[in-house]
Amino acid sequence: MNSNKAAIRLPAFYVGVYEAVDDPSLDSVISWSTSNRSFIIWNPEEFHRRILSTSLQLLSPDYSTFFSQLNFYVSLLYLQD
Helix, strand or coil, X not given: CCCCCCCCCCCXXXXXXXXXXXXXXXXXXXXXXXXXXXXXXXXXXXXXXXXXXXXXXXXXXXXXXHHHHHHHHHHHHHHXX
């Protein structure tokens, strides 16, 4: 690793979403699409119960807050390109 480069610290929301989507035990609830460039929420009720209501990293107790945060961070990615 190049020591001249600063470590990138990702927002907790990014980390929380990635960990949930990448967790094989949650594949029936949320998983990567076939292209691995997006994710699919297969079971919204379980997503809310098992992920939104328990994840401190997502800071999203409900769908509207989760999707607002998701839209915010996705728009930041487009602004950085």
